[in-house]
Amino acid sequence: MSESPDVKVAPWTGPQRPYDILKEGTIALVVVAILTIGLAIVFSSPDDPQVTVQQWSTKAPIDFAQTALSELNGTSGTAQYGAPYNTASPGQKLGPFTLAKWLGATIPVNTVRDFVIDPLTDQPPTPTLSAALAQWKGAGAGQRTAWLDAYTKASSKMTFANGTVSVPTTAAGPVPVMINSLEQMARSGALDQALVTQSGFYTSNYTLPLLFLADGSYLGDLAQQRHLLGSQWGMMNETGSYPGQAWLWLYTFWYQIPPFSTSTNADVEVSAVMALLSVLLLLVPFIPGLRSIPRWTRVYRLIWRDHYRSQSA
């Protein structure tokens, strides 16, 4: 056992004073309860309503249709994500370690099937939609790519009028009908349901609709108006002028500075830095130097001011 004054301390043999620990505890509880009630009355708490796919496709129909296209042609964030959703990318690296990839695609998401084909197939069939889906399902990979390429090329001229998405191309096979049908489905609210009920009646898992929403610009635009972006220290904020998760300040801080602010592996690097710092904090009592700072800085003289004053008297 070390004899360092940062580790050892002689048991106290000095004077004691009366102290009613239960009374102090009760007073503290009452004070905290009153303070909480006061803060709740004065400041309330934020509750901005949830965004639905219906609202998104109604307010920003083009953004929705473009996002649906990106799920079909494999350019969306989710489609290219990698683990845990798919194997499209190796994911982030911590030096030579691809942690996410090693743990694998345990929450499989196939953007074509899950976001477009399955929901459309669940719709009450109309002759046009049934024909389009049959054409899609009967086509080979090369044919599908050709249709998608044609649609994607023309999609910069996408318009939305009279409730219909149009793109000036005739070479896209069933894709225009599929995108437009998905748009109608979304605007009716049916897509919100279809995305969560793929595993049955009861549901508590919103992975699919949240990924779909996050692939579009609409959710991010709303967040930006509320100052919630990562570059706006968003992780620790919440809607309105509330303190939010202020204790995440250090975690959020790393994202704002180089090398993390420009790194493509920022998430895993910041996580590693925070894990390391947490271990250091945990082991402070055992780390020479770190555990001596309190003795060197002598802040304790302030904390135990009365004690030292009475000692020197």
Next chain:
Amino acid sequence: MSSTEIDRQWTTRLRHRLTRRLPPEKVLPDTQPAYVASWIYVFGVTTLSALGVVILSGFILALKGPQWWHVSGVGHFVNSLHLWSVEIFFFAMVIHLWSKYFMAAWRGGRSLTWVTGVVTFLVSIATAFTGYVSQTNFDSQWISTQAKDGINSTGVGSFFNVLNFGQMLMWHIVLLPLVAVLLTALHVVMVRAKGVVPPFEDKPSEEKLLREKEEAR
């Protein structure tokens, strides 16, 4: 049965250990060392009290289910109580943490008190986070879709899916609070068992030595 046989029983041994380590006058003391006289000691018990209010307001929210507070004025108020007690809890805990650091309160065999404190701090952060993503409103949609990238990048996302509301709610109202409360209980019991850490034994200051010399003359 011989008395040595009784002494060797697990139950007897546990009782002896507990009564030796935690005699009633340590669990519920009526005096404290004279140095326990600083406003900084308030923050430990404030953290504990705030945790109590957090749990209590959480219980009331649980009675009515996760969506109640969107549609009821009373529910919204209870949610505000829950939010603000959490803010007080973290505020007090962080001051408590730094004060214990600058008191080097791990001295004299108290390192495990520090370690349980830090683990409780980390578990509390995880608990609060799962609460933020279980709100079923815009905040939870945005926070979960943002946080997924950080968590997925470490591989943890493979089994801890922040977009799965049911899973997050379970972690928030069962698993993590249970761990946080158990750790807190352990933490406080350890403080009681060890007593409050004494101040550094400073060598008498030069002033004092000078004064003593003058007095002697």
